[in-house]
Amino acid sequence: FTALAVPGSQIYLFRRHLPDLIKNHMEGPAGFRALLADWVKNKAVSIVEDEIRFWNGSKIYLCHCQDESDRFKYQGSEIHLLLIDELTTFSEPIYTFLRGRVRCVGLSIPPEYKHLVPRIICGSNPGGVGHLWVKRTFIDFSEPLKVWQASEEEGGLTRQFIPAKLEDNPSLVNEDPTYE
Numbered sequence: 001f002t003a004l005a006v007p008g009s010q011i012y013l014f015r016r017h018l019p020d021l022i023k024n025h026m027e028g029p030a031g032f033r034a035l036l037a038d039w040v041k042n043k044a045v046s047i048v049e050d051e052i053r054f055w056n057g058s059k060i061y062l063c064h065c066q067d068e069s070d071r072f073k074y075q076g077s078e079i080h081l082l083l084i085d086e087l088t089t090f091s092e093p094i095y096t097f098l099r100g101r102v103r104c105v106g107l108s109i110p111p112e113y114k115h116l117v118p119r120i121i122c123g124s125n126p127g128g129v130g131h132l133w134v135k136r137t138f139i140d141f142s143e144p145l146k147v148w149q150a151s152e153e154e155g156g157l158t159r160q161f162i163p164a165k166l167e168d169n170p171s172l173v174n175e176d177p178t179y180e
Contacts, residue, residue, distance in 0.1 A: 002081045003058035005113050011081040012059045012074070014098065015090040018064040024085065025062065032060075065090065071097040080104055082120040088128035092137075095130070099155045120157065 002009050015021035026032050032052055039045035044055045052060040065071050071094045079101045084090065102118045109117050124134060138161045143149050147160045166172070172179055 002113075002117060003054050004056070005051075005057060006080065006107065006109055006117055007056035009080045009117065010078060010105060011058070012063050012077065012079045012098075013060060013083040013085070014063045014065060014090075015085045016064060017066050017131060020086075021062055021064050025103075032067075045093075056176045057167065065094050065098075068094065074098060074101055077101045078103055078105060080107060080118050082118075084120070084122040085124075086128070087122040087124040088103050088126065088130040088134050089124075092130065092133040095133075102155070102157075118157075120155075 003011055013021070013022065013025060024031075028034065033040075033047065036045050036047065036052065040047060046053045050062040052062070058129075063074070068091060074097075081097070082098060082102050084095070084098070087095065088136070099120060102120055104118050107117070109115055122138075124130075138159065142161060144161055144163045147158055150157055150159050
């Protein structure tokens with residue numbers, strides 16, 4: 001909703017590998033192309049390669065950092081909402097670098113959304129190259145669901161770990177009983 005509520009917002013959605021990003025977020029019945037089809041038809045949204053452009057100036061950038069050096073492609077970016085899918089596939093240096101791009105300069109944020117922007121939202125499964133640093137940074141530091149303030153060295157934003165279990169998504173099991 002940030003793209004709609006905050007005109008001009010710059011939203012960056014990351015996945016480690018480009019093919020996974022396209023497969024998981026652009027294609028299929030739950031992908032952006034399907035979800036935004038009516039908006040594209042009505043010219044409220046356009047999808048151009050790795051960008052989703054909204055009528056109000058907001059954009060969703062579809063990004064990847066397959067190699068460690070790929071993070072430097074985002075050197076001058078101002079990210080208002082950073083979304084990282086499968087955080088444990090990323091190294092800590094990539095995450096820390098991207099976190100450093102999250103800020104709002106000159107963006108007019110409606111008062112009711114000031115507590116939501118800027119923001120970082122990450123989702124992940126256990127395992128992967130980043131398993132240990134993600135666990136140390138987000139899980140071991142605080143009890144589940146507790147909101148806490150990170151130190152300035154850690155970005156200074158509030159954090160919250162929200163654990164999820166298979167039972168939290170019954171439609172997944174209903175639609176694919178063998179998922180577990």
